[in-house]
Amino acid sequence: MRITPLDIQQKQFKVKLRGFDMEEVYSFLELVREELEELLKENSMLKEKVAILENQLEEYRKIEQSIRDTLMTAQKLVEDYQTNARKEAELIIKEAELKAENIIKEAQEKVVKIHEDIVDLKGIRRHFKEEIRRLIEGHMRMLEFDKEREGEEGEV
Structure with missing residues (x-):
């Protein structure tokens, strides 16, 4: 059963002989309610x-997949260019061979560029994951600190 700030605020205690100071109890409950409400808001914000x-x-991830698809397409284009270049080389001799080499060179430069882009995006993703991990760890430390602080306040 989860306790809400409203549960704390509406909690009633029976009065007995030599019981607690009711004003002090209600004051403490109000403090606990406010803290719980703040923690719930913070939790909601962190979830968002x-x-x-x-x-x-x-x-x-979608961008990465798109780049992979582009790489596959570029590799297929390289294969197509190579096949066409061989056919033309048979027909046109030296001139066709020079054109085929230029096409292959451009395609390979595109493949290298795409590989570089993939490596860059993987680095960005790795950095992004690390930032998320640091953020989550920081928030976990804050929650642990709050829990310890509540524990210290409960002991006082």
């Missing part, structure tokens, strides 16, 4: 941030 970051990560 995680959802946003997950959406961004999905977008990066």
Whole structure:
């Protein structure tokens, strides 16, 4: 059963002989309610941030897949250019051979460029994941600190 700030605010205690100071009890309950409410808001905010970051990560994955598809297309184009270059070389001799070499060179430069782009995007993704991990760890430390602080306040 989860306790809500409203549960804390509405909690009633029976009065007994030599019981607690009711004003002090209600004052403490109000403090606990406020802290719980703040933690719930912060938790909600963190969940929203995680959802946003997950959406961004999905977008990066889509971009990565698009680049992979482009690479496959470029590799297929290279193969097609090579096949066409061989046929033309048989028909046109030296001139066709020079054109085929230029086409292959351009296609290979495109493949190298696409490979470089993939490596760059993987680095960005790795950096992004590390930033997310640091953010989550930072928030976890804050939550642990709050928990410890609540524990210390409970002991006082």
